[in-house]
Amino acid sequence: MAFKLAICSGKGGTGKTSVAVNLFQTIRSKWTPKIQLIDCDVEEPNDLLFFRDAKQQDRSVIHQSVPVIEESKCTFCGKCSEYCEFNAISIMPSVQYAAIDPNMCHSCGACLHACKYNAISEIKHPIGELSSYATNTKTDILEGSLRIGSPMQTRVIKELKRAVASDSEIMISDAPPGTSCPVVETVSDADYVILVTEPTPFGLHDLSITVELMREMNKSFGVVVNKAGLGDREVYKYIKEEKIDLLADIPFDREYACQYAQGRLLTDTPPLIEQAFLKLAIDLKNRIIHD
Amino acid sequence: MIEITILSGKGGTGKTGVAAAFASLAKNAVFTDIDVDAPDLHLILQPTILETQQFEGSRIASIDREVCTNCGICKKECRFDAIHYRMGGGLEVNAFTCEGCRLCERICPVRAIHSEPSKNNFWFVSETRFGSMLHAKMGAGEENSGKLVTLVRKEAKERAKKQNAAFLLNDGPPGVGCSAIASLTGVDHVVLVAEASKSGFHDAVRLIELVQKFKIPISAIINKYDLNVEISRQMEGFFVSQGIQVVGKIPFHTDMVNAIVNRKSIVEHLPKSPIAQTMVKMWDQIKKSVKEIS
Numbered sequence: 109m110a111f112k113l114a115i116c117s118g119k120g121g122t123g124k125t126s127v128a129v130n131l132f133q134t135i136r137s138k139w140t141p142k143i144q145l146i147d148c149d150v151e152e153p154n155d156l157l158f159f160r161d162a163k164q165q166d167r168s169v170i171h172q173s174v175p176v177i178e179e180s181k182c183t184f185c186g187k188c189s190e191y192c193e194f195n196a197i198s199i200m201p202s203v204q205y206a207a208i209d210p211n212m213c214h215s216c217g218a219c220l221h222a223c224k225y226n227a228i229s230e231i232k233h234p235i236g237e238l239s240s241y242a243t244n245t246k247t248d249i250l251e252g253s254l255r256i257g258s259p260m261q262t263r264v265i266k267e268l269k270r271a272v273a274s275d276s277e278i279m280i281s282d283a284p285p286g287t288s289c290p291v292v293e294t295v296s297d298a299d300y301v302i303l304v305t306e307p308t309p310f311g312l313h314d315l316s317i318t319v320e321l322m323r324e325m326n327k328s329f330g331v332v333v334n335k336a337g338l339g340d341r342e343v344y345k346y347i348k349e350e351k352i353d354l355l356a357d358i359p360f361d362r363e364y365a366c367q368y369a370q371g372r373l374l375t376d377t378p379p380l381i382e383q384a385f386l387k388l389a390i391d392l393k394n395r396i397i398h399d
Numbered sequence: 400m401i402e403i404t405i406l407s408g409k410g411g412t413g414k415t416g417v418a419a420a421f422a423s424l425a426k427n428a429v430f431t432d433i434d435v436d437a438p439d440l441h442l443i444l445q446p447t448i449l450e451t452q453q454f455e456g457s458r459i460a461s462i463d464r465e466v467c468t469n470c471g472i473c474k475k476e477c478r479f480d481a482i483h484y485r486m487g488g489g490l491e492v493n494a495f496t497c498e499g500c501r502l503c504e505r506i507c508p509v510r511a512i513h514s515e516p517s518k519n520n521f522w523f524v525s526e527t528r529f530g531s532m533l534h535a536k537m538g539a540g541e542e543n544s545g546k547l548v549t550l551v552r553k554e555a556k557e558r559a560k561k562q563n564a565a566f567l568l569n570d571g572p573p574g575v576g577c578s579a580i581a582s583l584t585g586v587d588h589v590v591l592v593a594e595a596s597k598s599g600f601h602d603a604v605r606l607i608e609l610v611q612k613f614k615i616p617i618s619a620i621i622n623k624y625d626l627n628v629e630i631s632r633q634m635e636g637f638f639v640s641q642g643i644q645v646v647g648k649i650p651f652h653t654d655m656v657n658a659i660v661n662r663k664s665i666v667e668h669l670p671k672s673p674i675a676q677t678m679v680k681m682w683d684q685i686k687k688s689v690k691e692i693s
Contacts, residue, residue, distance in 0.1 A: 120410010286436030
């Protein structure tokens with residue numbers, strides 16, 4: 109079984125992708141090539157931008173099942189609409205009208221159970237894409253991408269995870285920002301979660317709600333402070349008071365921020381930052397062996 | 400009353416910093432923070448909460464073990480894989496994966512399953528030094544952030560109309576998923592805060608595609624443009640080609656971070672700084688374009 113790491117943040121733009129991509133690179137070159145990176149930020153997937161030589165291996169469309177109503181069998185009784193907790197079905201008996209909004213549907217199947225007349229069946233509705241890439245000889249990066257206009261990001265993440273081959277030793281999942289269902293889905297099977305924050309009031313506030321979520325989910329986690337040197341010291345006080353492991357303190361470096369902007373995270377990394385990731389990788393390795 | 404939502408696609412591009420600056424400039428406006436997953440605007444506007452309301456989130460099922468016969472029908476039919484046999488026997492629902500569809504509750508032959516709406520979400524009506532603000536606190540790991548966004552916007556709109564406010568200014572969520580969609584349906588204008596980086600550009604393109612589906616006019620701000628002047632130029636070219644006006648560019652400066660640390664908008668923190676002056680110009684430009692359209 110692969111050891112599953114997830115990278116989360118609460119606040120966006122704290123450096124989840126930077127940490128995921130750098131950690132992937134460090135572990136791959138210094139520890140084991142049996143590693144996979146899974147970009148679960150399906151609303152805005154970015155990991156791949158930093159691997160210019162990655163070759164696409166496969167691409168497939170992700171679907172959800174949505175119901176269709178066969179009007180010749182439908183009696184417009186409205187039972188399916190009553191069963192639908194997501195307001196995706198409108199039935200108007202007076203004008204014999206039945207319609208389903210696939211963008212509201214959660215594919216739960218309740219309407220199929222509601223209908224006594226066999227008038228409902230399911231079809232496939234596209235909600236996103238799944239792509240796999242190889243950075244050297246074998247597939248090691250997977251990316252899910254939500255179709256624009258679809259609100260089904262959690263489902264895309266679920267399907268993405270189903271597609272992961274399990275012959276790797278380490279899996280790194282790059283989560284979306286926030287603390288709601290897509291983050292829960294990303295973290296749900298993680299053995300360890302790295303929370304990336306920045307030393308500002310925004311970073312601290314969003315870290316604290318993410319910590320709350322991790323504790324509710326009973327996850328082991330530690331914190332990486334990115335852009336250290338900017339902002340204030342409050343985040344360090346919080347980490348200390350809450351007895352949370354500070355995994356790494358990655359200094360803010362304007363030059364490096366410029367490299368990031370260009371999509372160059374993995375070449376000419378400043379020595380201080382390279383060392384921080386190496387230390388983080390060693391720390392994680394010790395934790396995994398210890399477990 | 401004109402409703403504007405600030406969006407970005409990518410997180411951390413500076414939406415809230417811009418929202419705070421505009422809040423300190425807009426006269427006669429109502430504000431919301433509809434990034435309900437990770438709201439931060441209140442850290443700057445420091446609202447006094449006048450009213451707290453509960454928002455009923457999605458339902459979560461639970462199984463009464465006294466009644467349950469362990470037939471396993473619910474487990475078999477649950478499409479979210481949320482029902483499992485627990486150690487020591489008996490079935491249980493994983494509250495984090497349950498989406499509240501109630502299918503299990505409806506098909507249980509012995510009626511052992513009940514569901515309750517989550518009571519873990521709140522929304523607030525507050526007063527700030529710049530005017531009324533509506534915001535929310537979503538319970539960690541909750542579903543339905545889109546519905547909460549819609550509710551906060553609806554309540555804010557009513558209040559803005561009552562107060563005869565000129566603007567309703569929404570600080571939106573990152574991404575292009577359900578909360579982003581809920582934050583922009585029916586608004587008059589979108590302000591895109593884009594970051595001059597490869598990922599910022601990539602994500603802005605996806606957001607623009609989404610906003611254009613709803614045929615809402617966009618004004619763009621390029622933040623941290625000096626981190627990569629070349630990408631900033633490419634973005635500007637792309638925006639113009641899409642009929643999007645670039646109302647201004649903001650350099651990367653620690654003044655923005657320090658303003659946040661001091662719990663102030665950049666306009667309050669350093670009113671004479673070039674960034675504050677740019678904020679003033681951008682807000683004037685947005686007001687102008689919004690009025691021309693309406």
